[in-house]
Amino acid sequence: MRKAKWLAAAAGVVFLVAGCGSNGGSDKGGSSATTGGSASAGSGGGSEAGGEGLTAEAVKTQIETAATGAGFVQDATGDPVPAGLEKCMVSWTADAEKASDPKKSYTDTVGALGKDGWKTGQNFSQGGSTIQTLTQGTWQLKASDHSMGALKMVMFIATDATPECEALFKADLEKNKKS
Template structure:
């Protein structure tokens, strides 16, 4: 129970950081490859303009899963699911960091494998032993987060499609949840 509550708290923080992590904060190690979020980064031509690829949520999930499992992670079946209605615009993959021999190394290796797979490295944000790395490919933006330094061992990969259609779905979901 305690582990689950901690995960929810960290996941909520990551979601807030993902939602608010635009052009401010963090360090820009990616130079001009770093994105600033929003529909301007996606471009009106979609994947062709932003990275030459039209990726589906299933393809993004497969790339994350392949990189993460190749780096020594197994998926945590208790990870947060993608909200209903956003399945084509968002991917969430949570590693069971407690089962990894070295979660920090597995995280670094996963990010490296994604980079070799065409994901462009953008901003990195590090604070209090946690690291969040932004990567982009096509119209997709991925937040790879490592919170494995303390007692709570958690590694998550959350990707979202930045097309105007998906942004409209995200906004509608946010508005719906504000009313709940």
């Protein structure tokens, strides 16, 4: 349960950072993303112009397709998205222990997402960890690789920045402050 609360808090932080930095940061241009890649409109792969109207299910499919194609399998012990946020957030955790080269699989996953219409933005690297921001339409994805050393964790957390989702994230953060 503690992990689920952390996930909701992390999503809120990702969302708030996205809201604060998307107009002036180096990750501008999410809504002007073009589509491409192998996903088709029928697969929910985000063929909408610029990713507008992209659903959580389509985002999950894109992440899963890119990650599994790069050699990852999903970690079955990863926490689900907190109740009530399923349409606004996607969390996909890779089992980095099972990947032959987690760093390469991470890089290949980010590359595949780029071919599927996700625009790369800010990149943060420190101490062997990397967090890459990607955007498509109203969605922002934080791809994080912490596979150096003993801890091997690779996560993809996407949040939708629509006003409806903003309200849901704020309500969830407030609820968790009280618990």
